Amino acid sequence: MEASRREFIKASAVATVAGVACAKAAGREQEDEVTWTKTVCRFCGTGCGVQVAHRGDRLVALRGDMEHPTTKGLVCAKALFLPKIVHSPDRLTTPMVRKGDGFEPISWDSALDLMADKFAEAIRAHGPDSVAYYGSGQALSEESYMANRLFKGGIGTNNVEGNPRLCMASAVGGYVSTFGKDEPMGCYDDIWEARTFFLVGSNTAECHPVIFDQILAAKQMKRNINIIVLDPRRSPVVSAAHVHLNPIPGFDLPVLHSMAHCLIRDGKYDRDFIEKNVQFKTVQDGQPASVSFEDYVKFLDDFEPQRASRLSGVPAEAIEQAAALFAMGPTMSFWTMGLNQRTTGVWANNLMHNLHLITGNICKPGATSFSLTGQPNACGGVRDTGSLCHILPYGRVVANADHREQMEKLWGAKPGTIKPTPGLNTIELFKALGRDEIQALLVLCTNPGQSIPNLHVARDAMGKPRANKPFVCVLDAYPTRTTELADLVLPAAMWSEKSGVFGMSERRYQYQPVMKNAPGGARPDIDILFEFARRLESRGVVPKGYTKFTDVDEVWDEMRHASEGTPYDFMGMTRDRLKVERGLRWPCPTEDSPGTARRFTKGEDPLLDTGHYADHTLQQGEAKFYAAPDNKAIVWLRPAKGPAEPADDEYPWVLSTGRVLEQWHTGTMTMKAEELRRAYPACFMEINPRDAQKLGVRSGDPVRITSRRGEATIAARVVDIPRDGMVFVPWHWADEASLINYVTIDAYDPGSKQPEFKICAVKLAKA
Ligand code: SF4
Secondary structure, three states, X not given: OHHHHHHHHHHHHHHHHHOOHHHHHOOOOOHHHOEEEEEEOOOOOOOOEEEEEEEOOXXXXXXXXXXXXXXXXXXXXXXXXXXXXXXXXXXXXXXXXXXXXXXXXXXXXXXXXXXXXHHHHHHHHHOXXXXXXXXXXXXXXXXXXXXXXXXXXXXXXXXXXEOHHHHOHHHHHHHHHHHOOOOOOOOHHHHHOOOEEEEEOOOHHHHOHHHHHHHHHHHHHHOOOEEEEEOOEOOHHHHHOOEXXXXXXXXXXXXXXXXXXXXXXXXXOOHHHHHHHEEEEEEEOOXXXXXXXXXXXHHXXXXXXXXXXXXXXXXXXXXXXXXXXXXXXXXXXXXXXXXHOOOOHHHHHHHHHHHHHHHOOOOEOOEEEEEOOOOOOHHHHHHOOOOOOOEEOOOEEOOOHHHHHHHHHHHOOOOOOOOOOOOOOHHHHHHHHHOOOOOEEEEEOOOHHHHOOOHHHHHHHHHXXXXXXXEEEEEEOOOOOOHHHOOEEEEEOOOOOOOEEEEOOOOEEEEEOOOOOOOOOOEOHHHHHHHHHHHHHHOOOOOOOOOOOOOHHHHHHHHHHHHOOOOOOOOOOOHHHHHHOOOEEOOOOOOOOOOOOOOOEOOOOHHHOOOOOOOOOOOOOOEOOOOOHHHOEEEEOOOOOOOOOOOOOOOOEEEXXXXXXXXXXXXXXXXXXXXXXXXXXXXXEEEOHHHHHHHOOOOOOEEEEEOOOOEEEEEEEEOOOEXXXXXXXXXXXXXHHHOHHHOOOOOEOOOOOOEOOOOEEEEEEEO
C-alpha cells in the first residue's frame, strides 16, 4: 500500500505543479477546441482557484488558476479529478420515491407536490417545529440562505441545521466569544509574512495541502521559519516541525495554558496591546465575570510546565520550547478538527486566541489566529448566512429581538415569525426525528447517514420502518448512505452545473459559473427550493408571495443587503464584480472597495474608515476589535477539562477519526476516481508498532473496534503515527463494516453543540 501511495502522490504532485497535466492526460483535446473558465475547487475550505476546460456538456480538464491571488495556480490531487467525478455514471438523474424496500421513478411535479404535501401536513397537524432542514457547508451560499429564509422566516421554525455543526461550530463559538463576531481576521497573505507557524489539531499536509505547500514554500524562501505542531498523531506535518507537542488525546488545554504561562513569565507579552485591546473574563455562577490581568497570571500559575506535562503527557521542555518559538513572531496559528471536534472545542479555540492576544500577535502582517475550514462553503454558506439553529444572517442571533425584526423586515416575513429560541442542534435533531417529533426533514447536499456520530441513532431515525415514520427528502447528485434511507430522492445539479458563491476560510467570496447542463432531470438545488417554497405558499403554511425570487442572482442581491451595516458588509460585491474578479474578501462595503485583507486593522479594514464602526483616532496599523463588547477582545480563563469519554479499564484505547489526502469526507465524490481510490483501496485502522505488538496484530489483520455505542471491523495499518494507546480511522469509507461513526460518541460541547468525533474510548480485538 505504501509504495503505491507514494507513487500516486508523486504523480499527483507533478500534476499539481504542472497544472495542465490533467489536460494532457485528457490527451486528444486541443486547447483551441475547449473553453477555459475560472471557478473554485469543490472540496476543502482552502478555496483554490481553478480553471476548467469544457466543450459542450463535457468537462475535459482542470488546472490551477495561476491568476488566483492567494492559491496562485496550486491545487491538490482531489481537484484534478473533479471533471471525472462530475461525469460519474452513477449520477442521480430522476426523482425517485420509496416503494417498499426500493424506489421507483416519479415526475418532478409529483415529487415536489409530495414533498410540499408532507411538510404542509406536518406543519398543520403539529406546528412549524415538527419540520426541519439539514443543510451543508458544500451548498452554495444562495442555497443555504434561501433554505434558512424559508424555514425561519416563512415556516417559522429555527430547526435549521447543517453539517458545519460537525466541523466548524467550535471555531464559530471561539471567534464569537473572544472577538464578538465570527470568522478570522487574517488571511492567506499572512503565510508569506509569518515567522512562526503553530499547527494545532490540523493535518494540514493532507487536509489543506495547498496551505501546507505554501508554508513549506515560505520556509524554503526565508529559512528562519519555525513550525510548532500540537497533535497526538505524528501526521505528515510533523516532518517539517521544530517542536512536536504530543498530548494524550483531549488533554491539550493545559499545554496551551502553559505556553501562555511561559510567555508571561518570560516577559514575552505585549503590555501596550493588552491595555488597549484586551479584557479578561472568567465564568462565575454560570455568568461571565471580569477579572484583571493579574488574576489571569495567577490562574496560569497552575499550569507551569512541569504540572502541565503531568496533565497532558507532553514533556515540559517541549512546552518551553514551543512558547519560545511562538514568541518569535509574527506568528500564524492554523487549526481545524483536532481542536473543534471536542466537548471543550470552544474553550480550546479561546485558548488559541489568548496566545495571540497576550503577545499582540494579531491584526498585523503574518500574525493571526486562523481556523481552517474543512468544507468549501461552511464559512460563506452556513456560518455567514446564519443557517444554524441559533443564528441569523451576518452575525445576528435568534435570541436578539432587533436582529429578528431586521431579518423579518428584509425577508417580508410576518412580524414575530422568527422564534426567539434556538431550534434543535444536529445531534438533538436526529434524536427528535427518531422519536417522530420531527415529522418531515429536508436534507440538502450532505450525507448524515454516514457522517453523524453514534450513527445508529441517525440511521434508525431516517430509515427504520415504523408507523408514522417521518418523511425524509434528500437532495443529492449521487447515491449515498443517506439517499438509501430517504422516502424521496431528488437529483441535484453538481458543481459546474449551477451558479453561486462559495466563501472560503479567508473570508473570500468566489463565484462559480455554470459550464454545462446537469445530466438527465437533475436540477439546481435553488430551483428545487423555489418550487418547494411556492408549493408551501399555495398550501397556506408560508405567506403568499414570500418567495419573491425568480433566479439565484436576485437571492445574492438580497444577501448583500442583509450584510449592509454589519461587520460582514459586502454590499460592494456585486454579481458582476464577482464574475470577473478572483473573489473578494469581506468587509467590502462599496463597489470601489478592494475588500479586506486584515479585519479590525486601521488602514486595511474599510469599516474603520467610514460608517458605524469608523474610528479616526486610530493610527495606521492599529487594531480595534469593533465587534467585541467595549471594543476589546476577551482573554478567557477556561478550566483545563478533559474529554467526555477518556480510556478506562473496560475500553482502554482512544479512537480518533479524520481524513487522508486523496479522499474527502464521506467519499461520495472522491471515491468515483479510481486513481484516488488506489491510494488506499480500503479503510484502515492506524496503530503504532508498540501497540500492535501488544495486541498481536500485523498490518492487514482485521481488528474489531468496539465502543459503548457500536462496532466496526477494519484492517490494521501498523505505522508509527498515533500516540501510544491511540488508534486512528479515516471516515471516508461507506461499506457497513467500515462505518466508523457507529463507534464514535455524540457527546457535544455545551457551547458550540459540536460533537467529540476526535476522542472516544474503545476496545480492540483481532477479528
Ligand atoms: Fe481543492 Fe482544498 Fe485541494 Fe485546494 S487544497 S485543490 S481547495 S481540495
